[in-house]
Amino acid sequence: MAAETPVLPPPPAIDDRCALFLDVDGTLLDFAPTPGEVKVPGHLREALAALHRRLDGAVALISGRSLATLDALLAPAAMPAAGLHGLERRHGRRGHRAPRAPSALALVRTEAEAVAARHPGAVVEDKGSALALRWRSAPRASGELQAFARAALPRLPGYRLQPGNDVIELRPAGHGGGRADKGAAILAFLGEAPFAGRRPVFAGDDITDEAGFAAVNAHDGISVLVGPPRESAAHYALAGPAEVLAWIGAAA
Secondary structure, eight states: OOOOOOOOOOOOOOOTTEEEEEOOBTTTBOOOSSGGGOOOOTTHHHHHHHHHHHTTTOEEEEOSSOHHHHHHHHTTOOOSEEEGGGTEEEETTEEEOOOOOOTHHHHHHHHHHHHHTTSTTOEEEEOSSOEEEEOTTOGGGHHHHHHHHHHHGGGSTTEEEEEETTEEEEEEOOSTTOOOSHHHHHHHHHTSTTTTTSEEEEEEOSGGGHHHHHHHHTTTOEEEEESSOOSOSOSEEESSHHHHHHHHHHHO
8 A cells, every 4th residue: 555645734934034935836826727827916026025125135936937937927026036947047147047049949849839739728838948848738638748858859959858747848958067957046046145044945836846845955944845745855835826825925
């Protein structure tokens, strides 16, 4: 008989000694059929701004979205953030951009869109230097989209596959052979003021967030899994974005 997934406790309160890192989709925002259809709660921007003030600026978004998309969602704020799973990062004048997309990616995108078109609800998301194939609203497309991504990978030197919940991405492996994931992005922030010397807190929902959980756990931080219970490195849990907003709202 398989062991049951352990039930994790809710996280402790965020205090003035924390550095807060937050995933966006599935953590701060409920999912929608496509990424462009998500709704931003009216009080989210105010809560993030209040936390930014309370924590002296030690609040950052850690997302699979691009920085440009994050800024459009949460305008007018342009917070410290890491996009594309750590491929791009911004903190004042520090950070880096994602690698330039190879010319072959345009043809791969066109072919992926033809595959997705056979499955109503499947989505191909162009992230600039990365390509996300999503089947949240078309679960039967999972096998064909994953097989397509695996077959396309050899045509994109320096790329790797990034699996997630109901998605697989074709994305650059990193910068000059360096590590690029959410954990590495969090560690980079922790090496800079005002994040340095604080206890890291990271909330995320996806398997792509596991690297972030590991990074904050290694620094005696608070790792929070958002969503249904599953095997995870996280030490705490919240049921969904509504509970996350209540948690950060209390701190704000």
